[in-house]
Amino acid sequence: MSTDVDQPSDPPSVVPVGDQAVNVEFGAEIDDAINERVYAFADALSAQSPSWMRELVPTYRSLLVYYDALTFDLDTVTAELQALISGAGTQNAREAERSQxxxxxxxxxxxxxxxxxxxxxxxxxxxxxxxxxxxxxxxxxxxxxxxxxxxxxxxxxxxxxxxxxxxxxxxxxxxxxxxxxxxxxxxxxxxxxxxxxxxxxxxxxxxxxxxxxxxxxxxxxxxxxxxxxxxxxxxxxxxxxxxxxxxxxxxxxx
Amino acid sequence: MSRELIVHGPGPLSLVQDAGRSDYQRYGVSVSGALDPEALLIGNLLIGNDEAAAAIEVTFGGAEFEFTHDTVAALTGGDLQPSLDGTPLSLWESFVAPAGSVLRMAGPRNGLRSYLAVEGGIDTEPVLASRSTHVSSALGGIDGTALKAGDRLRLGPAESTDGPGAQFPENLRLERANELQIRVVPGPQDAQFTDSGIETFYSSTYTVTESSDRQGLRLDGPEIGAVDERYDIVSDAVAFGSVQVPGDGKPIILLADRQTTGGYAKIGVVATVDLPLLAQAAPGVAIQFVRISASEAQSLMRERRTAILDADLLGDLKAVRSAMSVNGVEVELEIECRPQQLARSEGTSATATINGLTSTVRIEEIDPEPLV
Missing domain, CATH: 2.40.100.10 (Cyclophilin-like)
Structure with missing residues (x-):
């Protein structure tokens, strides 16, 4: 069962989780492709390591991103994450590259x-x-x-x-x-x-x-x-x- | 012999805590850390420690600690009726605990958790880059356990201690009430609750129950309805202050010892600025939730932090009178200094030149009454 929102091809949404973190949500269910996208995005973000980034917590279907909220605004972080999401051509590459x-x-x-x-x-x-x-x-x-x-x-x-x-x-x-x-x-x-x-x-x-x-x-x-x-x-x-x-x-x- | 703190009695729960074990949540490792992070920060600032240095979090009191050496220390957070060798101690200011003195916390007068910060910090072995104790996964502190009678805690080197007498201004201390208004940023799964469920959450009064601990505050109050009675989600990560609502419809506010992930829908996350109130909320405390945007919560968090960091901990300059003896002649001097420096000047020596004669003088007695 999946709704339109859950299709792996849809862009993930960025949702505030309190005042120091945002959740990048790739879907709402347990699904190999969704899970791969979470970890591919976590890898891409780690590689870029923006100055506002604090800690990443990847899960089944989402990535919790803690950021330095004393210095950076929610809007700034959300915009940068969305730019990275739309610019990432690597989203489906991880599975192929990585030996299982x-x-x-x-x-x-x-x-x-x-x-x-x-x-x-x-x-x-x-x-x-x-x-x-x-x-x-x-x-x-x-x-x-x-x-x-x-x-x-x-x-x-x-x-x-x-x-x-x-x-x-x-x-x-x-x-x-x-x-x-x-x-x-x-x-x-x-x-x-x-x-x-x-x-x-x-x-x-x-x-x-x-x-x-x-x-x-x-x-x-x-x-x-x-x-x-x-x-x-x-x-x-x-x-x-x-x-x-x-x-x-x-x-x-x- | 290195400076130590000897645990004579831990009370129900005394723990080594610092600012928490971050960066390992992806491996299932709970953050833990001080439940009242602000009290830890202020305690360390009062002493001149690194702001994340480890302190002892004492819950409920009934605890006793002995200092092996003269040690600058400070108590912050909840008032557990502390005393030093029987003399009542004030919270929110630094003091010198003499070698051999015993600090005792009788029991809660106001709040639940007190933080004992000591110069140099508690110097237990860091585990995964933190000294914080997470009892259920046996990490941090001493062998991953709560403190026990007989434990000896080594203190770190005292490098830049500011001495005793520093004070956190009264007007900046949080009011601890039995009725709290707690601000909440909605999401990330607020859409999973019915409109009336959301309305219930923000308009009702919830009560802190006995089954609350460092992992979370379990609340009692009106049930919060979920769409199609679906409270479960595919597990995702949870934050300090996440408000999850399990199948019984009663909210649980997740705190420092929370698991890294959870499978219940979360209606909102408590604003960082209000977390210290929750850390001190005893069973029976009433909570009303107030909606706030993430941006507003960030502004409040920044204002609060700036106020704490900019607070004048040393007090105003005061002109005081000092008596001293120069070449056998008693003289009285007026000195301008901060109150916290006074206590340290008595008995120290200085060089003075009077009428062309240079001599070493000893500051014998300081009259702390302001001259003006």
Whole structure:
């Protein structure tokens, strides 16, 4: 479903968000093309780095632009953004230029690692093994990082295993937990409260404030979950702790 | 031994906070930082610190801190009935906390959060370019946690301290009332609410509830209607002061510890100039929202900042009398200086030439009464 406003070919709108930021809105829905335009524009703006620019927060469908509002007016910033929008010939170039990297996350499914696997399978009317095969059979696109440090919002999950959130969120979800909420899937990089159905856990550390950038995954990356046994989980966990685990990265389609 | 601040008791919540952790929101990292950024700024200005230096944000009081060395400090923000070794302290002015002295904050008299700024700032290890503590993601402060009894906080080098006695002018201090008018810039998803929903938002009184924290102020009051009952959006980024309205129709004002993105429609964003009022709003405080344009909000923000930066923190020049002894002869001098310099002049030495004789004199006693 999309309205005229949401067509990727329409120019994005620039909307004030309070007195220190504007939102550049490319659409109102989850869509690969819209998401690509957000990140292409963020790249173009970063490259130009106008003196009023403070911080960029790209999301599924929009780019929040913080600016120096003590010195620059809303009208000035809006006009410059609109000029950049109309002048940008690069909007669709990013996808073509960028190799599409798939990050493989070894994941132990079920049991203590994924206490909700059985109920996800039951909800889908399949057995647990099938649910794991479906979940691990897709490379998921990272649309944005948000909610908590390094949390990837992943799209493209098979509707067969879509499951509502837990009626009562857990007060503590262990770091590395892989979850499902409706037709989204994601990984909790750090321990936090959360209401997603937990089907597995990866020992890979997705956020480390001593790394640059601190988040391993970036929007535009893809993620594939690779099922492993508990014994291998322990091995990988130790390797991660020693700092000598490297995430396997491949190109999409290979 | 380096100068330290020893935490004897943190009260319900004491946190190391600076101006916030910007530039990492794209990685899901919350900004955090002082909930009342203006109080932090003024505290640092009073001492002569860098304006974004880290301070301690004390919520609700019940906290106790000991200074290991003579330290210039200032308290700003909410009035938590502070005292130094039992003597009541005034907010909004710098003072010297002597080595071994204990600063205590009893509990709120007015406002909720006090900022203890110290010369050189709190010098914990920066994480992602900030010392601000974000407890739920365990970043900043000491090991990402709130302060605990027994914590020892190192202070940064005191470089350009202005000494004690600086004062933030009374006429510039914000009035803290139990009924607030909070200005809001509409958008970015105000079109998702019904006309009557918008009308409800700007014409009703909302009350701050107990379930408010550094992440957001949860308000109670009339429900705000959304078109087709659709309160959800495809998640986008949220700002300090964003007013989101979830499915129950009750607004939540997102504050410093907010998550970076959110999936509820936002009816508006609070003007920066009014954020300090929200930081000090206790449960029960009544809020009325007033519509304002982004440009108007920017003018107000700039005026306020200019007023703060241009404020005369040192007070007017005063002529005072000083007694001193020159070669055994008691003399009295009239001196013109600023009040804050007075406290530091007592006991210092100067060179004086009287009747051709040069001698080192000691300024013994200053009578702070103006001569005029």
């Amino acid at each position: 990297l798939v990050y493989e996350l070894p994941t132990a499914y079920g049991g203590d690692y994924g206490p909700d696997l059985d109920s996800v399978a039951e909800n889908a009317g399949i057995d647990a093994g099938e649910a794991v095969a479906i979940h691990s059979g897709t490379a998921y696109r990272v649309y944005m990082i948000g909610f908590s440090p390094g949390f990837p919002y992943l799209g493209g999950m098979d509707q067969r295993i879509a499951t509502p959130r837990l009626p009562t969120p857990r007060t503590r979800v262990p770091a590395g937990s892989v979850g499902i909420a409706e037709s989204q899937t994601g990984v909790y990089p750090t321990a936090s409260p959360g209401g997603w159905q937990l089907i597995g856990r990866t020992p890979v550390r997705l956020f480390d404030h001593e790394r640059t950038p601190p988040s391993v995954l970036q929007p535009g990356h893809f993620v594939r979950f690779v099922p492993i046994e508990p014994a291998e989980y322990a091995e990988v966990e130790q390797a991660v702790a020693r700092g000598d685990f490297e995430i396997k990265v491949s190109e999409l389609g290979r």
